[in-house]
Structures are given as C-alpha cells and as structure tokens.
Amino acid sequence: MTEQPAGYLSHLKVLDLTDFRGAIAGRVFAQLGADVVQVETRDGTDSRRQAPFDPSGASLFWAAYGAGRRSIALDLTVPADMETFEKLVAAADVLVESGNPGEKPLLDAARMAEINPALIHAIITPFGVDGPKAGYHDSELTIWAAGGPLLPVAAVADRPYRISVPQAYHHAAVDAVGGALVAYFARKKTGRGQRVEVSAQTSATQSTLSMTLAGAVGHANYTLRKSVASFKKNPDLSGSGARTGKSKWEVQDGLVEMHLAMGPATGRFTNKLFEALIDMGAEGVEEFAKWDWPTIPDAIANDEIEEEDMERCRQAVAKFLNPKMKNDAVDIALKYKLLMAPVTTVKDLLESHHEAARDFFREVPHGNRVLHQPGPFARYLDGAFADLGAAPEIGAQGEAIRRDWLGEAKPAPVPSGAAGRPLEGIKVLDLAWVVAGPMIGRNLADFGATVVRVESSKRVETARMLGPYPGGVQNFMRSGQFENCNTGKLGLSLDLGTEEAKAVILDLVDWADVVVESFAPGQIERWGLGYEVLKQRNPSIIMLSTSLMGQVGPWSRMAGFGNIGGAMSGYQGLVGPREGLPVGPYGPYTDYVGPRFGMIALLAALDHREKTGEGGWMDVAQAETGMQSMAEAFADFEVNGVVAKANGNRDPLIVPNHVSMCIKHDINDRWVAISCRSDAEWAALAAEMGGEMAADAALATLEGRKAAEDRIEAAIDAWTLNQEADAVEARLQAVGVPAHVVASSEDIFADPQIRHQKHFIDIPRQDGVISTVEACRFILSETPAAPERASPDYGRDNDFVLEELLGYDRDRIEALAAVGALV
Structure with a gap:
C-alpha cells in the first residue's frame, strides 16, 4: 500500500461523495490523517465550480477544501463503475455525502449498510433527509434565514445580512465529522455502523446564542429586532455585544470591535476601560468613569441614565479611539486587559505575527505555487495532524486507490453486543464557562460521557445571565443559554480560591479521562492546576484548553468573548451592507464554531490514547477554528489580491441573492430570503413577479x-412589500425557487421541519419543572443523543460527585463545607 500521512485518524478510510455543501468535512478528516477519497464523476464534483477562481479559471474553493484527499472518477449509472464503488464502500470506515434530496436522490442508505454493516454513513442535507421541508430548494442564504442567525442582524442594519464568505453549509459539514466520530466510538463497542444525519438548518441554530429557544420557553420579544433593540428594553448583559447597537469603532486604518459591557458578569471590564482612558489622558470621560458599569442596567431601568447619556458616552470613547490604529487597540487591550480587538481582514491574518509565531498557516500546493492555508485546529498534540497535499485533479489517483483499498482484506470490527451509549465510560472534568468550552462537554454528555461541571455561586457564570428565560422572567437558575450548554452534566460547586477546593480538583483529575477548561491563558497555571501538574497526577489525562487566541503567541493574553474571536478571525468585517460600515455576525461568532472543532480534536485524542496510552494537552484557539471555514478567502487574497469584505447578501454565482421586507406583524418587520441559482430559477421567479422583470430578455x-x-433587488423589494413572508416562501418553493422566511425564534419553534426532527427536547429538573433545550445537531440512527439530566443548579450533585465518584466520607465533605470550599 502507498504510504499514508501521519495523523490520529490515519487508520480511517473515508469515502467522500459531497458536493460543495459538505466539502469541508473531507478536509477536516484529512487534517487528522484519514485517507479521504473523493468519488466524483468525470466532470468533477461541483466543488470544482465554486467561486472564487484563479486567473486560469480553476476554483480556489476546491483548492482550499479539496486539499489533502485523493480522487477517483466513477459514473454510478454505469454498472462497472457502480461495482467498483460498492467495493470501495465495503472497504470504507466512513462515507460522507451531501445534497438536496428533493433535487437529486441520495445514496440508498439501506444498500450501503447491506454492503458494509460497519459503515458510518454521514448525510448532510439542507433541511433533513425526510420531513415536510426535506425537498425544499435551498441556498446558503435561505439556510441562514431558516436557522435563525440572519434576522438579528437587521436590528443594527437596514436589513438582514449574511456572512459574505458563506458559512451555513460548513457548520453542518463539521457537525457531520463530529457525529461520525461519535458513531465510530459506538462501532468500537458493537462492530456496527450507523447513519449520521445533519440538517444545515438545525446546525445554523447554534449561531444564535440560544435565541432560538425563546419561542419554546415563552420569552416574548426576545429575538433581537429594531422594535426591541432599545438599550432600555434589552440591555446587553452578555459581554459579547450580541444585543448592542454599537460595537464597531472607526480608527485610522479600519475598525475596532468593542462594546460598553454592562451588568454583573462583564460590567467590570467597562469600569477598567474608563480607568484606562483616564490613565491614557482621554478627554471628556471623567463623568462616565464614575459610573459603576456592573449596576448600569438598574440605573437604566430606574431612569437614572437615559439614551442621551449613553450616546454622549459613546461619542467620548469614539473621539479617543478615532486617531488610533488597529494594532494600537491590541496594545491597549493587552496592557489594560480590555475587551477590545481590531476587526481583521484576511490580509491582516496572513501577515499576523501572532499566527506566524504559532505556525498556524501551512503551505498547500496549487499549480505552480503554494497557498498559505489554515493549519491544525489544535496545538501540542504530537502527530495528531497531517500536512495537506494539493487538491487532486479529477480521477488522478484512481489506480492507486483501487490498489490500496481493494487489494487489502479489511478486518471486520469485533462485535460486542448491545450498543449502550457511545461515550459511556468516558469521564470529563468540565472547568469551562460561558459557551465555547461548555458546549464541548454538553455534546459529550449527550452520548453518555460522565461530565462533572464545576462552578461557584460566588461568581455568577456569565451564561446564567443570558436569556432567554421561561416566561421572560430573569432567573439565573433557568437561563436558556446556560441550560443549552450544560444539560446532561453533574454539578459540583467549588470555590477555587480555596486550597481545599483545589485539592478536590486534583482528586477529580485522578478520576477523569479528560479536562476541559476555558480560563484566560495562564490562569489555570496560577491556580497550580496547569497541565504539567495534572500530568504528574494522571499521566494519561487529556487536557483541552480553549481560549480566544491560544495559549501561546504574542496576543495569547487577549481577553474577551466570541465577538472578539470573530474580530480576530476576520468575520466582523464580513457582515453588512455593500457600502458603509460592517455590522458583524450576531453574537460571539467563534463560540459557535470552536466547540465543533474542539470535540473533534478531543475524540481523535481519546481514540489515539486507546491505542497508545498517551494523553496530551491540546490548545484550541477559537480564532483559529473560525479561520478553518474561510480557507477560500485566504486563497483569493493570495492569488487575486481580493480582500474579502461585507457585500450585502450578494453572491458571485447567484443572482438575485436577496432579502426583502414583507408585511409587518404588529411592530415587527418580516423578511423573506430569495435566491436564484440558475437561469431556470430566475425565469420562474420573473414569471411570478411579472411586469418588466419577466419581459427583459437581457x-x-x-x-x-x-x-x-x-434594479432586480429593487423590483423584488417592491413585489414582496405587500405580501406575507410565509406566502412568498410557499409560492416560490412551489415553482422551484429557493426562498425562506427570515425566521424568528417563534418561527423556528413552530417550523414543521424543526418539529419533525425533534430539535426541542424537554427534560425534567430536580424541582419537577420542565427544562426545554435544543437537541444535538447531528442525529445518530442507532445510538442517538439522550441527555440524562437537566443542567445543574449550584451544588446539585455535590454529594454524588464527592461520595460516589471520589469516595469521600461524610466527615471530609462536612469539613470542605465548613471552610467554604463547596459554594
């Protein structure tokens, strides 16, 4: 057999039948060393026809996402080729396909399982493999509309805008990789494969900061819109700027991302901001330096501070920042530990001395040159990642693939009876907080891992201060965001400021297989709980540290939430109108992306440990996980000099690709997203619109x-303005045109496809009240996600963890309580 690359998954064979919707899945598998074979027709996968293009007309999308794999050309309508394909299926560990089942039939899943009962078959679709919208015509824009991330952008812009480097399908494809690895863990127990189904619509809901739960829990008017975006009605307590109208500040060479955080979770950062401004000699800020930003929401509610006061405050900050440069913002943020970052571009990132110090960008051949592409999404794991070769020509490795895959006897996985839960027996110490870290533990708990979540009532977790809340009543024990991130976990209250609590952590390290932490880099070491200490206690421990910029590098100490990660990975400048300032995506964008890659890296490391006994420390920089799905934009800059920027909703290959206003519901704007991917779809839309659009042959x-x-967009705006959004959706879908209501949380809760997929699940709490959360975003056919318990209140499981898991006696537990360690 030809030599295969290094990587923790180098023992896996992956058949890739994806179109552009799933292209990044094969790249992620290849990064971890899997032998990925693209099966394509002799005309090639349509990923080869996606923008951008190099001067020769070759797709840079394919160059970016096709890297690291091999290609075989097969026409599955030809019997001989189908025979070869089925032999490849028999040899494969994983098969990944993507497509719209309403437009082109998917593979026969039953036949695939018959050929290879151990096959893990991942299927990526726009809305699902079945259900009322399974055949809906789709575009990236309509998926973003249907899943929820599109609508909140309209609160700070003239209409909803997508990310101009399309992301919706990438989210789904990465979910498919995570799901396939969970199914692989199940197969190790049973010898049997299964299907992994991913809907891009449900994957997109993760990019809403749990806003999608509002309709389910009855938090009226929670979906951010202009009608509810008043700072008085909805002060932003998130720290991420998710619900604020001002987070972009002009400087001399671009923009800075920062918002004036308020409330008990993050208001202290704005207190520090004004202390810093005073120290730097800023003018006109003395009044605002006297405000106590953690209590500002109360002052707003009591009419002690008006919008006019806040606007004067913003103007004073803007005056100070305007003469600065983007990198000055980094220096200020690092010196004073502020939530501030430059809004970076692909050019900035490729030239970043921070990323150079981390050796992040890696060379990938393309023609007679090399591209600098996003590299490993986790550091410190020796041998975990493979270098990616050039994206292959059509069928270039066909003979070698036949020889390698069909010339070997594939040993059958050893069956061992009932499946149980795929990750049962894996023990996780969860020291993470807010969103990016806790979502990793949530996904592990969904599939049977025992996850012990540590927090303290002495410092209320930021996620508890985020809605939505049942009935719209703020209750830190019932935060929808916290429940979404922590369902299925055991809860242990520990004050890590006490030595006694740290001793408990070390005992938990002895017990655990995995530690997940998301403190600021250096904090865990200052507590005496760094990886080197943990490794002495448990040599096979796997520790995952997730932070904005990574554990090392000149900018590693930057503080902030996922909005800062979005700024430092290029996204904040990619959402907004074609002219004017960008507005950025909704909320802490890299918090939506980071957990997906973190879980994949963790499962690969666990698999590696089973084979070698080796643990390890992995450094997951959220900004670098975000860059993984901007690979084509980096290539476009290097080859064509194009710096990606906000471009409204426009697309180089889809015209129109537009969002138009429809009839309002009460005071709330209603919008519909419409795309025409082909001349035929345009003809259908034009026929529905009539008038000059239908008559213009040009x-x-x-x-x-x-x-x-x-002109086309203006005509669509006029046509939809006096129609109901859902009626436009139905009318256009009926004639084959991708269209979808730009969904609010209420729309998503009522969506028949979302209900068909059972995306909202009810779990009883310890007080008998029902907790409604979102389900896992990949569906396993044989071992589906099944969280065992609701998210914990403070100390709910103290006795179980300390007595049953650690074996403490009552005297020791009472002693811990007496010194204040268990709070």
Missing part, C-alpha cells in the same frame, strides 16, 4: 442579471 443569463442587480 436578464436571462447570469451575466445580464449581474449587470442589473440593483
């Missing part, structure tokens, strides 16, 4: 529509 081609994009 619009029959993509080139003609591109030249008239402003």
Whole structure:
C-alpha cells in the first residue's frame, strides 16, 4: 500500500461523495490523517465550480477544501463503475455525502449498510433527509434565514445580512465529522455502523446564542429586532455585544470591535476601560468613569441614565479611539486587559505575527505555487495532524486507490453486543464557562460521557445571565443559554480560591479521562492546576484548553468573548451592507464554531490514547477554528489580491441573492430570503413577479442579471412589500425557487421541519419543572443523543460527585463545607 500521512485518524478510510455543501468535512478528516477519497464523476464534483477562481479559471474553493484527499472518477449509472464503488464502500470506515434530496436522490442508505454493516454513513442535507421541508430548494442564504442567525442582524442594519464568505453549509459539514466520530466510538463497542444525519438548518441554530429557544420557553420579544433593540428594553448583559447597537469603532486604518459591557458578569471590564482612558489622558470621560458599569442596567431601568447619556458616552470613547490604529487597540487591550480587538481582514491574518509565531498557516500546493492555508485546529498534540497535499485533479489517483483499498482484506470490527451509549465510560472534568468550552462537554454528555461541571455561586457564570428565560422572567437558575450548554452534566460547586477546593480538583483529575477548561491563558497555571501538574497526577489525562487566541503567541493574553474571536478571525468585517460600515455576525461568532472543532480534536485524542496510552494537552484557539471555514478567502487574497469584505447578501454565482421586507406583524418587520441559482430559477421567479422583470430578455443569463442587480433587488423589494413572508416562501418553493422566511425564534419553534426532527427536547429538573433545550445537531440512527439530566443548579450533585465518584466520607465533605470550599 502507498504510504499514508501521519495523523490520529490515519487508520480511517473515508469515502467522500459531497458536493460543495459538505466539502469541508473531507478536509477536516484529512487534517487528522484519514485517507479521504473523493468519488466524483468525470466532470468533477461541483466543488470544482465554486467561486472564487484563479486567473486560469480553476476554483480556489476546491483548492482550499479539496486539499489533502485523493480522487477517483466513477459514473454510478454505469454498472462497472457502480461495482467498483460498492467495493470501495465495503472497504470504507466512513462515507460522507451531501445534497438536496428533493433535487437529486441520495445514496440508498439501506444498500450501503447491506454492503458494509460497519459503515458510518454521514448525510448532510439542507433541511433533513425526510420531513415536510426535506425537498425544499435551498441556498446558503435561505439556510441562514431558516436557522435563525440572519434576522438579528437587521436590528443594527437596514436589513438582514449574511456572512459574505458563506458559512451555513460548513457548520453542518463539521457537525457531520463530529457525529461520525461519535458513531465510530459506538462501532468500537458493537462492530456496527450507523447513519449520521445533519440538517444545515438545525446546525445554523447554534449561531444564535440560544435565541432560538425563546419561542419554546415563552420569552416574548426576545429575538433581537429594531422594535426591541432599545438599550432600555434589552440591555446587553452578555459581554459579547450580541444585543448592542454599537460595537464597531472607526480608527485610522479600519475598525475596532468593542462594546460598553454592562451588568454583573462583564460590567467590570467597562469600569477598567474608563480607568484606562483616564490613565491614557482621554478627554471628556471623567463623568462616565464614575459610573459603576456592573449596576448600569438598574440605573437604566430606574431612569437614572437615559439614551442621551449613553450616546454622549459613546461619542467620548469614539473621539479617543478615532486617531488610533488597529494594532494600537491590541496594545491597549493587552496592557489594560480590555475587551477590545481590531476587526481583521484576511490580509491582516496572513501577515499576523501572532499566527506566524504559532505556525498556524501551512503551505498547500496549487499549480505552480503554494497557498498559505489554515493549519491544525489544535496545538501540542504530537502527530495528531497531517500536512495537506494539493487538491487532486479529477480521477488522478484512481489506480492507486483501487490498489490500496481493494487489494487489502479489511478486518471486520469485533462485535460486542448491545450498543449502550457511545461515550459511556468516558469521564470529563468540565472547568469551562460561558459557551465555547461548555458546549464541548454538553455534546459529550449527550452520548453518555460522565461530565462533572464545576462552578461557584460566588461568581455568577456569565451564561446564567443570558436569556432567554421561561416566561421572560430573569432567573439565573433557568437561563436558556446556560441550560443549552450544560444539560446532561453533574454539578459540583467549588470555590477555587480555596486550597481545599483545589485539592478536590486534583482528586477529580485522578478520576477523569479528560479536562476541559476555558480560563484566560495562564490562569489555570496560577491556580497550580496547569497541565504539567495534572500530568504528574494522571499521566494519561487529556487536557483541552480553549481560549480566544491560544495559549501561546504574542496576543495569547487577549481577553474577551466570541465577538472578539470573530474580530480576530476576520468575520466582523464580513457582515453588512455593500457600502458603509460592517455590522458583524450576531453574537460571539467563534463560540459557535470552536466547540465543533474542539470535540473533534478531543475524540481523535481519546481514540489515539486507546491505542497508545498517551494523553496530551491540546490548545484550541477559537480564532483559529473560525479561520478553518474561510480557507477560500485566504486563497483569493493570495492569488487575486481580493480582500474579502461585507457585500450585502450578494453572491458571485447567484443572482438575485436577496432579502426583502414583507408585511409587518404588529411592530415587527418580516423578511423573506430569495435566491436564484440558475437561469431556470430566475425565469420562474420573473414569471411570478411579472411586469418588466419577466419581459427583459437581457436578464436571462447570469451575466445580464449581474449587470442589473440593483434594479432586480429593487423590483423584488417592491413585489414582496405587500405580501406575507410565509406566502412568498410557499409560492416560490412551489415553482422551484429557493426562498425562506427570515425566521424568528417563534418561527423556528413552530417550523414543521424543526418539529419533525425533534430539535426541542424537554427534560425534567430536580424541582419537577420542565427544562426545554435544543437537541444535538447531528442525529445518530442507532445510538442517538439522550441527555440524562437537566443542567445543574449550584451544588446539585455535590454529594454524588464527592461520595460516589471520589469516595469521600461524610466527615471530609462536612469539613470542605465548613471552610467554604463547596459554594
């Protein structure tokens, strides 16, 4: 057999039948060393026809996401080729496909399982493999509309805007990799494979900061819109700027991301900001330096501070920042530990001395040159990642693949009876907080891992201060965000400021297989709980540290939430109108991406430990996980000099790709997203609209529509304005045009496809009240996610963890309580 690359998953064979919707899945498998074989027709996968393009017309999308794999050309309508394909299926560990089942049939899943009962078959679709919307015509824009992330952007812009480097399908494809690895752990117990189904719509809901729960829990008017975006009605307590109208500040060479955080969780950072401004000699800030920002929400509610006061405050901050440069913001943020960052571009990132110090960008051949592409999404794991080779030409390795895959006898996985839960027996100490870290533990708990979540009532976790709340009543024990991130976990209250609590942590390290932590880099070491200490206690421990910029590098000490991660990974400048300032994606964007890659890296490390006994420390920088799905934009800059920026909702190959207003519901705007991926879809839309659009033959081609994009969008705006959004969706879907209501949380809760997929689940709490949370975003056919318990209140499981898991007697537990360690 030909030599395979290094990597923790180098023992896996992956058949890739994805179109552009799933292209990143194969890249992620290849990064971890799997032998990924692209099965494509002799015309090639449509990933080869996605923008951007190099001067020769070759797709840089394919160059970016096709890297690291091999290609075999097969026509599955030809019997001989189908025979070869089925032999490949028989040899494979994982098969990944993507597509729209309403437009092109998916593979026969039953037949695939018959050929290879051990096969893990991951299926990525826009809305699901079945259900009322399974055949809906789709575009990246309509998926973003259907899943919830699109609507909140309209609160700070003239309409909803997508991310201009498309992301919706990437989220789903990475979920498919995570799901496939969970299914692989199940197969190790049973010898049997299963299906992994991923809907891009449900994957997109993760990018809403749990806003999608509002309709389910009855938190009225929680979906951020202009009608509820008043700072008086909805002060932003998140720290991420998710619900604020001002987070971008102009400086001389671009923008800085920062918002004036308020409330008990993060208001202290704004107190520090004004202390810093005074120290730096800023003018006109003395009044605002006297405000106590943790209590500002109360002052707003009591009419002690008005919007006019806040606007004067913003103007004073803007005056100070305007003469600065973007990198000055980094220096200020590091010196004073502020939540501030430059809004970076792909150019900035490729030239970043921080990323250079971390050796993040790696060379990938393309033609007669190399591209600098996003590298490993976790550091410190020796041999975990493989270098990616050039994206292959069509069928270039066909003979070698036949020889390698079909010339070997594949040993059958050893069956061992009932499946149980895939991750049962894995023990996790969860020291993470807010979103990015806790979501890793949530996903592990969904599939049977025992996860002990540590927190203290002495410092209320930021996620508890985020809604939505049942009935709209703030209750830190019933935060929808906290429950979404921590369902299934055991809860242990510990004050890590006490030596006694630290001793308990070390005992938990002896017990655990995995530690997940998301403190600021250096904090865990200052507590005496760094990896070197933990490794002495438990040599096989796997520790995952997730932070904004990583554990090392000149900018590693930058503080902040996922909005800062979004700024430092290029996203904050990619959402907004074509002219004017960008507004950025909704909320802490890298908090939505980081957990997906973190779980994949963790499962690969656990698999490696089973084989070698080796643990390890992995450094997951959230900004670097975000960059994984901007690979084509980095290539576009290097090859064509194009710096990706906010471009409204426009797409180089889809015209129109537009969001239009419809009839309002009460005071709330209603919008519909519409895309035409082909000339035929445009003809269908134009026929529905009638008038000059239908009569203009010049619009029959993509080139003609591109030249008239402003006119087409204006005509669509006029056509939808007096129609109901859901009626436009139904009307256009019926004639084959991708369209979808830009969904609010109420729309998502009522969505028949979401209900068909059982995306909202009810779990009883210890007080008998029902907790409603979102389900896992990948569905396993044989061993589905099944969280065992609701998220914990403070100390709910103290006795169980200390007595049953650690074997403490009552005297020791009472002694811990007496010194204040268990709070």
